[in-house]
Amino acid sequence: MATLSDIGVSALINILTAFAFLLAFAVLRIQPVNDRVYLPKWYINGGRSSPRSGGNFVAKFVNLDFETYLTFLNWMPKALKMSESELINHAGLDSAVFLRIYSLGFKIFVPITAVALLILIPVNVSSGTLFFLRKELVVSDIDKLSISNVPSKSVRQVQYKIFNEYLFAKFSSFSNELWWDYFRFFVHIGLEYLFTIWICYMLYKEYDNVATMRLRFLASQRRRAEQFTVVVRNVPQISGNSVSDSLDQFFKTNHPDTYLCHQAVYNANKFVKLMRKRDRLQNWLDYNQLKFERHSEKRPTKKTGFLGLWGKRVDSIDFYKQQIKEIDKNMALDRQKVLKDTKSILPVAFVSFKSRWGAAVCAQTQQSKNPTLWLTNWAPEPRDIYWQNLAIPFLSLTIRKLIISLSVFALVFFYMIPIAFVQSLANLEGLERVAPFLRPVIELKFIKSFLQGFLPGLALKIFLYILPTILMIMSNIEGHIALSTLERRASAKYYYFMLVNVFLGSIVTGTAFEQLHSFLHQSPTQIPRTIGVSIPMKATFFITYIMVDGWAGIAGEILRLKPLVIFHLKNMFLVKTERDREQAMDPGSVDYPETLPSLQLYFRLGIVYAVVTPILLPFILIFFAFAYLVYRHQIINVYNQRYESGAAFWPHVHSRIIASLVISQLLLLGLLSTKEAANSTPLLAILPILTLSFNQYCKHRFEPAFRRYPLEEAMKKDIMDQTTEPDINLTTFLADAYLHPIFRSFEEEELVEVRVDKVRVDKNQSYSSNAQSQTSDDHSSPSPPHHPTTSPPQDVYHHGFPPQYAYNFSSSTHYGYHYEAEPGNSRD
């Protein structure tokens, strides 16, 4: 096992790595040529259009102002300057609340660290009496500072002695030292109680805060399409009636006073694929044209075979132009098919109401006698919709969910095997046994320390790298129709994976591989003892993990190496106009499916080790503070969220911290039972029950704010609207809010056809094809540029689709799922 000096080496390496990243970031950041990599949010928000620099040609690419190099950490205070309400306006509620998780972690752990270090370290170090576990398990230096050091058999003695004392009333003969042991033991239990109460208090306060913020945010939003709209799934197919007809009929009957209109959904998945292929070809064409412009002496050529490796050599520009022409023809055909074929109308629709109240009522009630038909739910905001999944037949969803949950179970529990194998290698003795020829290298003192401190964490990290993609594909198969839901589901899967494999797997399996034989052949009462004993033993592993993943990883986040490289590659080969450059920008966004569960691991480590090995806490504190700064900087300057869910992820954050609390209590129970102080278990057993009922209470008290829209609020906003803008035409406002983005590229006369079922409702309003232009105008009205919402400014949005949807070969396959292609290219 790792010793204190191993930790020291690891800490040094990671601190150096982190500093190297920060330094690199500081230098790269102030180069004007990187401006769009490190400040894309400001470009998107319209706050910036070009790097601020002198007129010098060189200064356009390299920063010559050497003073700025000296203050290379000045992004930190800058990141802290923006107030929370400004942050919400700037980046949305999701981002602001995401940051609150880090500050919550910091606020929770500062007092815990202080108390734990002040009280527990002296208590544990001073009891140098018994190293009763040494013979059975290898104990590292750091364990001296942990609970392993509290003597176990002596406590039994104490209890027995106390009993004797009590019986014979020989109080004077009772030795001071035993009292001291006894006291030490209950200090741990007392602190567990104290920490639980403190964490619950902070969680309650924070849940209250976030719920209020969410409601205030929703109330402050201006008129938005999703407030009036409900998504209806599984519309029954009545023979002879079109989907549109049965929709109209059903909602006119059952919501006569509030029903306004609906938007049918077309199955355009094939068209989207063609569009995507066309974009790819267009990129190659652009690349070749640019190449030809720069070196006009030679026309670029390519081979037609696979990857251009063999086949006839042709002129590239002509080849791609030909290909694009063909695909355009196909697209035109497919477009006609989508519009004409009734089969391409899916049994899904976006139904809009005259008031928010009507939509709230429809979303929360059951419509039909058969509970699998006419399923209503809040519509996600238009940019949050994952169109592809709307085409999935509703009936297959149940089976899909079953299959996916079985696969997740298999993934979570059988992924363990390779991890355990790698970790058993990371035990140096094991590595030497497997590969004895490496011995001379490994035995070098420095390399040994390096390997022991660095390897286990790194191996794990590599394993985890490909995982989010798999989980996102799995969530995708489950068929959720909103990006935000997809990400939350992927996040949940990742959470279980981290819990079982990284946390429990590291504690149990790591040990199990070391002593598998004795583990299998011992009596059942021995098992909790083994698990309990493993916890403090694994503290060193987790400390290195925190440094590798938490410190160096976060420093890597701010450097944005991958987007930096890709941006410059694109800039070199594809960018012709300023508009192209804008599209080459990849601001990215907070990676919820990966970040939230990782964060939970730090909470869990902090909570579990607070009482057991408090020396781990300062590492976690540094992580929370550093990550807070970095993410605050990134959210302000870089990230551009793809959607706004109004902090819908908070209930998960809350309940998972509670789960960590319960886990810590159960593990402490196991650990204490190894001290043969089983008498103290009833004292601890009450705690999980109380914690879980606290969770129930919070769920009951706050969760509805995240799941349902109260009628009172809806009515209030409706009334406000009526008084401020009594004669707004909602029909035109909602007209194409939920139109598949692909249709925005269609020619106008076709578009009228698509919209025809929207119009049918208010024929009397003389809605003709010349209302077309008016529609787009009205559409921009809900969020004019000056208005503080999180949607991108209208001058971008208005062109068709926000730029983060733009298809480009680097970002679209980031998670194994694809965003819809941006039609702008093909229109120009």
Place this chain on the structure above:
Amino acid sequence: MATLSDIGVSALINILTAFAFLLAFAVLRIQPVNDRVYLPKWYINGGRSSPRSGGNFVAKFVNLDFETYLTFLNWMPKALKMSESELINHAGLDSAVFLRIYSLGFKIFVPITAVALLILIPVNVSSGTLFFLRKELVVSDIDKLSISNVPSKSVRQVQYKIFNEYLFAKFSSFSNELWWDYFRFFVHIGLEYLFTIWICYMLYKEYDNVATMRLRFLASQRRRAEQFTVVVRNVPQISGNSVSDSLDQFFKTNHPDTYLCHQAVYNANKFVKLMRKRDRLQNWLDYNQLKFERHSEKRPTKKTGFLGLWGKRVDSIDFYKQQIKEIDKNMALDRQKVLKDTKSILPVAFVSFKSRWGAAVCAQTQQSKNPTLWLTNWAPEPRDIYWQNLAIPFLSLTIRKLIISLSVFALVFFYMIPIAFVQSLANLEGLERVAPFLRPVIELKFIKSFLQGFLPGLALKIFLYILPTILMIMSNIEGHIALSTLERRASAKYYYFMLVNVFLGSIVTGTAFEQLHSFLHQSPTQIPRTIGVSIPMKATFFITYIMVDGWAGIAGEILRLKPLVIFHLKNMFLVKTERDREQAMDPGSVDYPETLPSLQLYFRLGIVYAVVTPILLPFILIFFAFAYLVYRHQIINVYNQRYESGAAFWPHVHSRIIASLVISQLLLLGLLSTKEAANSTPLLAILPILTLSFNQYCKHRFEPAFRRYPLEEAMKKDIMDQTTEPDINLTTFLADAYLHPIFRSFEEEELVEVRVDKVRVDKNQSYSSNAQSQTSDDHSSPSPPHHPTTSPPQDVYHHGFPPQYAYNFSSSTHYGYHYEAEPGNSRD
């Protein structure tokens, strides 16, 4: 352990008991004097007003028509005559669906019994090769017919040999006998699959049926107050505003188009207590007056002390008259207080809407930003409301629920100890050891058989007798506001109790007490083996249990000994008028909290033992058939349900049968692992997962029909109403539907005060105090006598309150909870 002959004796005893009960019933039933005990439902329904008999004086009390004695089982075909739709009209949907559970049990187990007996008994008996368990555990004769008899080690041999055969392709040398063993083993697994599929199929069909029946029932109901009404809890107290004012304001704002009126709820619990006391005194007065009339020579006297044991001797009639006068004064005072004091208005109200659609919307949506305020839910029907619990502050409900769930947990798990103790005594060897002086008696062959066959079941039954009362009190403390919910909750608690204590407790603890020592000191892999082995060993115990509880118990149910005695006592001492006699009738009702979980035990036994010890199945079949007949007779002739929930209990019935299926699969897994055929476990492990996903599917598909009211249905009924009765005055119809029954005894001028907040809404409708009489007239209109609903006929209902609410000293404390007193007495 019990042998086959023990079972024989037990069967004989129980069949004799059952026949004795049936015979007694047959004789008692046809005596005119018992007519009101055995046919009360017809009296209540108005179908009967006096026993049909000759004019002879003796014939009024004793049946002299000796022919009728000969056909003493003729109630059975009579019970089967009524069709299901007639039954629904006669006794309500709850009762009809309750009967379907028995017929479902019968339909499920007939083919299973046939298949199991035909296939398994030969398979198990023929394998007389190994009694490998004999040394470790005592095996009874009946176990020969069960799976215990399938050899275990030989299977291992088989598998090994098959593997060898395969490798060396020496197919001819493979012995026939081993093939036979191998085949026998997989017959059990195959049958488990077959039975699971069959049971799931039947459950699906039945759930579909019941859901359809429920929706048809709800659709066929005429206008009823609960269709338009929502119960609102936790109305916030705004200073300066009365509860009524804030209610009006809130619902006028948020449901402007549909809100009609509301009924505030008064805290009349104290008044109810006084009323109850007055009734008790009135009963004593009646008793004494009757006594005096009959023996007019001597005025009855009593002592004033405790229970009339000491104190001054006074004239009874004067004493009770005096007491009643005093209590009347108190009641008048309290009545004033309830009406005048604003504190007696609870933050609960019944809010009525203009349409069913409006009520459905309000019941299913969240009203307020704060999810703990303005909680809306469907109002139970007026006679289903448990008024007492409306006064419980909503905030305390969370804590109450926590406390009760902890107590239920404690009750379920620590009640086990006495049961296990009694059962260890029921082991005769144990009994002899504890009480050696009993040996000579016990050793008599007949008594030994009797004790072994009868004791274990009986001991358990006595334990279970006091339990429902405790559980009902617990559910009561949880604060549910509907009788039906209370009963369902008590039923759930009873179910868990039966599952853990009667079923698992009998399997595990019974064995554990026999071999506690070896159990504690064996390795963990041995534990599932022990549990698995116990299952077939306990078959004999459960067979006796089925006979005692199922056969004799059901026969006792039809005899109605307790109501019979109480009716005649009342008749003798209290009854003066025909009306009194009507009130002395105690029809009772199906005792859901106790009957449903007991039923589930039979399902569980049948499902678990179907594959293991199929000889148990015929006993269960007889139970289902017999119980079906008895309950059908009782429901037609005796029971009068207190409420109608529209089969709301079905989802519980369904999911608990599913739970039994999963338990049976897991236990079979355990049992097979004892056969050292652990290789077969993956084959069985898939089954629970599939079963649970089937349950998920059913829940999703059918449960909403039991929890929510679809808007489509509401709208359909609304439209139908508008066309048939366009100008009905809903306000007057709903006026006092949800008035606390106690207020019906108030003088009319006071009643106007109570109703004043109902009226406020439609002042313009000139609703004055003379609308009073009109109100009561309208109130009777929703269900005229000829109409086929389940509510009692209006000529009874109209008098104030249906007679089953009548307070009388025998029935009101039946479950430890009290129904509201019937005010009729004090009015006359």
